[in-house]
Amino acid sequence: MPLMAYTPLGRGGDLLKNPQLLMVAKKHQVSPAVIAIAWTLRSGNVICIAESGNIAHIRDNSQAQWLVLDKEDLATLDNAFPA
Template sequence: MAYSPVGQGGDLLRSPVLRKVAARHEATPGQVAVAWTLRLPGVISIPKAGDLAHVRENAAAAAIRLSPDDLAELDAAFPAPRRKQGLAML
């Protein structure tokens, strides 16, 4: 289960790579962030949205299919940790 998938609507969504991938899909950075969390079977994503436009955006993100190039660019910008790390307390 992907918690906080849009990074609480903060700096994550201003990432140049996220914006570049989003432009390629005529999507928003938030939609790419949600689509990334949904890229693997068996994973669900639970963005919180009070704004109706955000709710609609996030729901539509389920239809976005990220390409291997998109995923490679996102992985390079946001490398996976090399060892176990504690999660931030939110």
């Protein structure tokens, strides 16, 4: 049964300021939101609902479906956001 990640970008934007998330985003030259969504989607068993109020963010967020996070990225994010 798939899980739903509701508000995967957090509330209020604090999540997107996390240093580890910013580091991985810089490495891939994408926004922290793209990394957060890609990390959420990595297993293929999670449905991600990332709300957005403008078309630029929607386009940006859609990049997450194509982004492949490597083992180092996943370890960094898993350590920053333990289950």
